[in-house]
Amino acid sequence: MFDELLTAGVFASAIRLATPYIYAAIGETFGQRSGVLNLGVDGIMLMGAFASFYAVYETNSLLLGILVALLVGALLGLFMAFISVTLQAEQGISGIGLYLFGLGMSELLFVKLLGTPRSVDGFPRVDIPLLSDLQFLGIGEIFFRHNLMVYLAFALVPISAYVLNYTTLGLNIRAVGQNPQAADAMGVSVARVRYFTVTLGGMFSGLAGASLSIALLKVFQQNLTAGKGFIAVALVYFGGWRPTWVLAGAMLFSFVNALQLQVKTVGIDIPSEFAVMAPYVLTIIALIFATKRREQPTALTKPFERGE
Amino acid sequence: MKRKLLFILPVLAAMVVALAMPVATAQDEPFSVAAVAPSATNDLAFSQSMFDALTAVQEEMGEDAFEFTFIEGQFNVDDAAATIRDWAASGDYDLIIAHGSQYGAALEEIAPEFPEIAFAWGTDVNTFGLDNVSAYEAASQEGGYINGFVAGGLTQTDVIGVIGPIEVGDAKLYVDGFKAGVAAYAEEEDKEITVNVNYIQSFSDVALAAEAAETHLSNDADILTGTAQMVVGAIGVAQERGDVYWFGTQSSQTEFGGEIVVMNQVYHWEVVLMEIIANMEEGVLGGESYKITLENGGLEMEINPDFAGFESEEDYETLQEAVQILIDGIVAGDIEVLPAEEE
Structure with a gap:
């Protein structure tokens, strides 16, 4: 039975499913490490997904699609930063507002500009020479037969971990999230750092949306993300605000999701409702243990005002 | 003279009203339908099938005789229920369609409050024993x-x-x-x-x-x-x-x-819709279950x-x-x- 379940196809499927979560959760990690919770990730993903799709649909340029996703993500991230940093609005509520804006606006634009689901020639699968032919344990199929946006998502994890842990910028981000008063006293501009991380997070969320609409699915439909942005926020907590653990969480969630698809496909007699619940139940259980393991940024969700 | 005019004026006014009345009654109100659906009208699937059907009925009956309002994207049943209730309370619609099996419980609650309004929902066969609810399904x-x-x-x-x-x-x-x-x-x-x-x-x-x-x-x-x-x-x-x-x-x-x-x-839900409309013209507001099949062209x-x-x-x-x-x-x-x- 395990041969039937643990196939290379299931692992490859897990990698594809994890891709949008990785982009969105890594971006959110930057924001949360600096003390800003952005619950509008899903809304930014939707806008990024639509904008990149429409750009590719109109121009056939994948590069333009990516640039547009980054731009839209940056603008919405900047907007969120303005609300949460400058206006010091309650972050949870303003994030939900941003989500609802993205949900509604992407749907409106879709109806007005496209009218009906259409497909584009998005990112094609790129088989890495030699490596994609590796037969041992299906490694070639699992890791080396994906589109460029999948490879890029996985490449971002070590880069992000390095930036956060071994650079001055990363040190400033962590300091601002942990003790903004101390960081401010040391001459670090709390507002500037938070503006940067939330805008960066928005750009990553835009890419997350684009990874769905022009790479994995090559189609846009209303509410395309189906709440994946919220799962990404949960994965940041799961990963203890560390990119490598966020990746582990995304992979675990996606692997169980891929496994439940395989369980049903090969006809193993488990109620499909139970199988579909499994990734979420597992994530909640893991989250309970994960949050005990790690300390969240002390200043998370707390606006900073000089002299407090 | 002035007195005569005073007498003639009410008579003229009565004549004008009398002449105007047949004109007003000759212009029949169009049959008006309001429909709510869970997804978009262009979803290439369930909601689109009803939107296309209403459009087809309108084409067949003419825009003067048939008009419809369609609210899409109502995944949230509570929101849909509020919309249905508002439509029913307004009295502006002859038939209110709840296109989605998830709306059944809401309709069962709302429909008895508006016995003069006809409701239809699907896909299901249950009319809840109500005389103003029709159910429809697809074979x-x-x-x-x-x-x-x-x-x-x-x-x-x-x-x-x-x-x-x-x-x-x-x-x-x-x-x-x-x-x-x-x-x-x-x-x-x-x-x-x-x-x-x-x-x-x-x-x-x-x-x-x-x-x-x-x-x-x-x-x-x-x-x-x-x-x-x-x-x-x-x-x-x-x-x-x-x-x-x-x-x-x-x-x-x-x-x-x-x-x-x-x-x-x-x-082709228009097959069912035409049947419901025909029955309503005979005074039957509901209580029946309809089905589209290969046989009836649905x-x-x-x-x-x-x-x-x-x-x-x-x-x-x-x-x-x-x-x-x-x-x-x-x-x-x-x-x-x-x-x-x-x-």
């Missing part, structure tokens, strides 16, 4: 059977993948009918064909539907089908492969899927003339003939799609 197992039978003949790997949303209503009937069609073909040809079914428990998760399609393909499926609006993701996967064929249902998916689409079962089997598997016009005509034989068999009752208790 989607019929088209499912035909799709399945043809799919059985097309598969090279003898593995077929099905992507479903939740195992209820017309989605379940379609999938069950599809499996029965494949089984009937396999029995006739003495073959073994595996049908893998994957209900993803969502009507909207396009990405999960796409991954379910990928999972089917990695398990050797070369034919895919599916029902509900999230299947655009699965069609996209089949399109990318190029050598995987797709069978559609609910609405035509040919424009989106292109040449990988073999055929579609298309719902279900149409639409073959894609541009399907990649056709090598010539002859192939298209051969498939048309084969499909017609199956339709005739089902309509005549010679083919029992599903055992009676399953329908």
Whole structure:
């Protein structure tokens, strides 16, 4: 039975499913490490997904699609930063507002500009020479037969971990999230750092949306993300605000999701409702243990005002 | 003189009113329908099928005689219920349609408060014993059977993948009918064909539907089908492969899927709508259950003339003939799609 379940196809499927979560959760990690919770990730993903799709649909340029996703993500991230940093609005509520804006606006634009689901020639699968032919344990199929946006998502994890842990910028981000008063006293501009991380997070969320609409699915439909942005926020907590653990969480969630698809496909007699619940139940259980393991940024969700 | 004028004026006024009255009554109010649906009017599936039907009825009756309001994207049942209640309270509509089986409980609560307003909902057969509620459903197992039978003949790997949303209503009937069609073909040809079914428990998760399609393909499926609006993701996967064929249902998916689409079962709810309207004109507001079938023309089997598997016009005509034989068999009752208790 395990041969039937643990196939290379299931692992490859897990990698594809994890891709949008990785982009969105890594971006959110930057924001949360600096003390800003952005619950509008899903809304930014939707806008990024639509904008990149429409750009590719109109121009056939994948590069333009990516640039547009980054731009839209940056603008919405900047907007969120303005609300949460400058206006010091309650972050949870303003994030939900941003989500609802993205949900509604992407749907409106879709109806007005496209009218009906259409497909584009998005990112094609790129088989890495030699490596994609590796037969041992299906490694070639699992890791080396994906589109460029999948490879890029996985490449971002070590880069992000390095930036956060071994650079001055990363040190400033962590300091601002942990003790903004101390960081401010040391001459670090709390507002500037938070503006940067939330805008960066928005750009990553835009890419997350684009990874769905022009790479994995090559189609846009209303509410395309189906709440994946919220799962990404949960994965940041799961990963203890560390990119490598966020990746582990995304992979675990996606692997169980891929496994439940395989369980049903090969006809193993488990109620499909139970199988579909499994990734979420597992994530909640893991989250309970994960949050005990790690300390969240002390200043998370707390606006900073000089002299407090 | 002045006195005479004073006397004439009320008479003239009465004459004007009298002349105006027949004009006012001669202009009949159009039949007005309001409908609420869970997804978009362009979802290539369930909601679009009702929107297309209302548009068809309007074309048939004329815009002066039939008008409709359509609220889409009402996944949230509470929001839909509030909309339905507002419509009913306004008194502006002759018929209010709740297009989605999830709206049943809300309708059961609202409809008794407005006995003069007609309601319809589906897909279901339950009118809750109310005289102002009609229920409608699709015998989607019929088209499912035909799709399945043809799919059985097309598969090279003898593995077929099905992507479903939740195992209820017309989605379940379609999938069950599809499996029965494949089984009937396999029995006739003495073959073994595996049908893998994957209900993803969502009507909207396009990405999960796409991954379910990928999972089917990695398990050797070369034919895919599916029902509900999230299947655009699965069609996209089949399109990318190029050598995987797709069978559609609910609405035509040919424009989106292109040449990988073999055929579609298309719902024509206008058949049911016209029946409901006709009954309402005779004073029957509800209490009846309706069904679209191959026999009453509510279900149409639409073959894609541009399907990649056709090598010539002859192939298209051969498939048309084969499909017609199956339709005739089902309509005549010679083919029992599903055992009676399953329908």
